[in-house]
Amino acid sequence: MTMPPPKISATAAKPTWAQTLRVYLEPASLRMLSLGFSAGLPLLLVFGTLSFWLREAGIDRTTIGFLSWVGLAYGFKWVWSPLVDRLPIPVLTRVLGRRRSWLLASQAMIMVALVLMALTDPQQSLATMVWCAVAVAVGSATQDIALDAFRIESADTRHQAALAATYQTGYRLAMIWAGAGTLWLAARAEVPAAVAGAAATYQHAAWQTAYLAMAASMLPGVLTVLFSAEPARMVLAPARNAREWLQGALVAPFADFVQRYRWQAALILALIATYRISDVVMGIMANPFYVDMGYTKDEVAAVTKIYGVVMTLAGAFVGGALAMRVGVMRVLMLGAVLSAGSNLLFAWLAGQGHDVTRLIFVISADNLASGIASAAFIAYLSSLTNVNYSATQYALFSSMMLLLPKFVAGYSGLYVDHFGYASFFTSTALLGVPVLGLVWLASRVKSPSSP
Numbered sequence: 001m002t003m004p005p006p007k008i009s010a011t012a013a014k015p016t017w018a019q020t021l022r023v024y025l026e027p028a029s030l031r032m033l034s035l036g037f038s039a040g041l042p043l044l045l046v047f048g049t050l051s052f053w054l055r056e057a058g059i060d061r062t063t064i065g066f067l068s069w070v071g072l073a074y075g076f077k078w079v080w081s082p083l084v085d086r087l088p089i090p091v092l093t094r095v096l097g098r099r100r101s102w103l104l105a106s107q108a109m110i111m112v113a114l115v116l117m118a119l120t121d122p123q124q125s126l127a128t129m130v131w132c133a134v135a136v137a138v139g140s141a142t143q144d145i146a147l148d149a150f151r152i153e154s155a156d157t158r159h160q161a162a163l164a165a166t167y168q169t170g171y172r173l174a175m176i177w178a179g180a181g182t183l184w185l186a187a188r189a190e191v192p193a194a195v196a197g198a199a200a201t202y203q204h205a206a207w208q209t210a211y212l213a214m215a216a217s218m219l220p221g222v223l224t225v226l227f228s229a230e231p232a233r234m235v236l237a238p239a240r241n242a243r244e245w246l247q248g249a250l251v252a253p254f255a256d257f258v259q260r261y262r263w264q265a266a267l268i269l270a271l272i273a274t275y276r277i278s279d280v281v282m283g284i285m286a287n288p289f290y291v292d293m294g295y296t297k298d299e300v301a302a303v304t305k306i307y308g309v310v311m312t313l314a315g316a317f318v319g320g321a322l323a324m325r326v327g328v329m330r331v332l333m334l335g336a337v338l339s340a341g342s343n344l345l346f347a348w349l350a351g352q353g354h355d356v357t358r359l360i361f362v363i364s365a366d367n368l369a370s371g372i373a374s375a376a377f378i379a380y381l382s383s384l385t386n387v388n389y390s391a392t393q394y395a396l397f398s399s400m401m402l403l404l405p406k407f408v409a410g411y412s413g414l415y416v417d418h419f420g421y422a423s424f425f426t427s428t429a430l431l432g433v434p435v436l437g438l439v440w441l442a443s444r445v446k447s448p449s450s451p
Contacts, residue, residue, distance in 0.1 A: 028154050029166040031228055035103075035147055036170025037177075038221025042110050042140035044178040045117075045214055046070055046133040052183065054129075056202050057122045067130060070137045075403050077141035078396040082253065084145045085389060097230030099153065102146035104225050109139030111218045118211035121204040148394040152382050153231035164378035165320025168371065172312050178214060185210040253389035254396070260386070264445045268384065271438040272397050273404045275332075275377055278339050278432035279370060280405035282346065282425060285412045289346070289421055294354040307360050308367040315371020320379070322372075328379045329443040335373025336439055340432030342366040347425035377401075 044050075047070075054067070084102050088094070092101040113135035122129045151163050189206040258265045323331045345362045352358050381401075385393040408431075416424045 029162055031154075031224055032151060032163045032167040033170040034220050034224040035150070036167035037174040038107060038170075038218055038224070039140070039144055039147055039167070040171030040174030041178050041214065041217055041221075042114075042136050042143075044175055045114065045182070045211070046136050046140075049179055049182045050133060053186075053207050054122055057204075058202065059122060059126065063126075067133070070130075070133050071406075073134070073137040073141045074144070075399050075406065077145055078399045080142070081145045081396070084142060085149065085253070096225075099146055099150040100225050100228065100230050103143060103150060104222065106139045106143035106146060107218055107222050107225065110136055110143065111215045111222075113139060114211055114215035114218070118208045118215065123202070123204070144398070145394075148382075148398065150231060152385055152394060162320050162324065164382065165316045165375045168316040168374050168378065169313050172309060172316070172371075174217075176309055177217065182210045182214060185213050253386075253393050256386050256389055257384070257393055257396075261445070267438065267441055267445065269400065271435070271442050272381070273400050274431075274435050274438065275336065276339075276373070276401055277405045277408065277435070278343055278428050279373070280402065281409045281412055281431060282343050282428040283409075285416055285421070285424060286346075289350070290359075292421070293350070295356075295359060299356055299359070303356070303360050303363050307364045311364045311367040312371040315368040315373075316375045317371075318368075319372035319375030323376050323379050328376055328383065329439065331372065331376035332380055333436065333439045333443070335369065335376045336432060336435045338369030339373050340429045340435075342369040343425050343429035343432070347422045347429070350421040350425065 051067075054063075088098065089101045089105055092105060095101070096104060113132050117129060117132040117136070120128045120132060151167060154163070186206045186209070189209040190203050261268060319331055319335065322334075342362075342365050345365055349355075349358055349362045381394060381397045384397065412424065415427070419427075
């Protein structure tokens with residue numbers, strides 16, 4: 001029998017600020033901090049950081065661009081999410097449970113693939129490097145599927161915003177370590193003679209050291225899985241044949257969502273597909289913008305690592321706390337307004353020339369808005385899932401969140417070439433205007449569990 005999502009009593013007392021903040025110190029929140037770090041680590045290691053490594057190794061930009069298609073694994077993870085939701089892993093599932101077994105298996109896949117990447121020199125075997133990157137991406141996407149289900153099933157709806165906030169904190173910290181941390185380790189591992197030589201000098205051993213350290217950095221997440229309790233198990237009726245299994249694993253999760261929300265499902269899916277469009281489309285041109293405005297790598301790195309990170313973390317906690325006190329939909333609206341508004345700040349910055357102080361202000365505001373929007377959006381997606389199909393449904397939602405924005409973002413460079421940065425950033429802000437209407441309409445959708 002299909003169970004509705006967890007329901008909060010309308011008469012439940014609003015928590016005090018002390019109670020709201022104390023939730024971040026609960027074991028479930030601390031587990032999400034560690035697991036969020038494990039989830040955020042692989043992303044840059046097969047995108048930004050890897051492209052830096054490949055370019056230093058002399059790989060042409062066209063090839064590096066094509067290699068970004070590795071990220072399609074994240075956009076299509078819903079395809080195999082039913083397997084993660086229902087298929088047991090021999091021996092491992094019996095020992096650890098359904099969620100923890102998939103988490104551990106995916107983490108092991110990521111670690112092994114990162115070690116193989118470290119041992120591979122792209123100058124000698126680019127194809128091997130590509131396949132290792134694909135393995136990291138698939139393992140990372142699988143970990144996301146299992147982790148989202150683990151998070152949703154580990155707490156009631158009222159605590160989802162706090163878990164989303166601590167998850168985002170761990171995720172962002174991991175991205176700093178995978179980005180700036182990897183470059184810092186590679187630079188420290190270079191032999192002094194290379195530093196004194198030409199800027200294009202390439203040392204595979206330095207990158208090998210850095211990526212082996214990244215593989216080891218997955219260990220906190222592994223230990224967290226091993227020492228965590230498996231969420232309450234949902235009893236699933238055994239399938240009598242392959243057709244019945246496919247019905248329960250593939251068709252039922254999607255049919256359940258449509259049956260619960262009926263025609264309003266289209267509205268919700270439209271909101272999911274467009275909510276982050278302003279951020280994602282703008283973000284593709286952020287780094288080229290910094291370069292064209294004359295900002296150095298050290299300036300951008302310092303600003304994003306210090307001010308950007310602090311404001312992102314602050315935004316995540318503010319968004320999670322506000323969602324618990326005033327409701328997810330109100331914070332979702334606030335996040336949409338701030339995300340579009342921060343893009344207008346980039347349009348303003350485009351006319352200011354090289355000014356680090358203004359860069360600090362704009363990046364801080366943008367990351368604060370992103371943190372608030374992300375925490376609220378994750379909590380909203382979590383509230384839509386049915387615990388019987390949490391992995392499959394959340395994977396579908398999080399995949400839809402990126403597919404349309406990523407597609408539109410592909411044309412961002414062409415737009416900038418024709419109309420300039422100021423017009424581009426203004427246009428990305430305008431992309432967020434329809435989102436405000438969708439949030440307002442979605443706020444009027446009653447949960448199917450409501451009377």
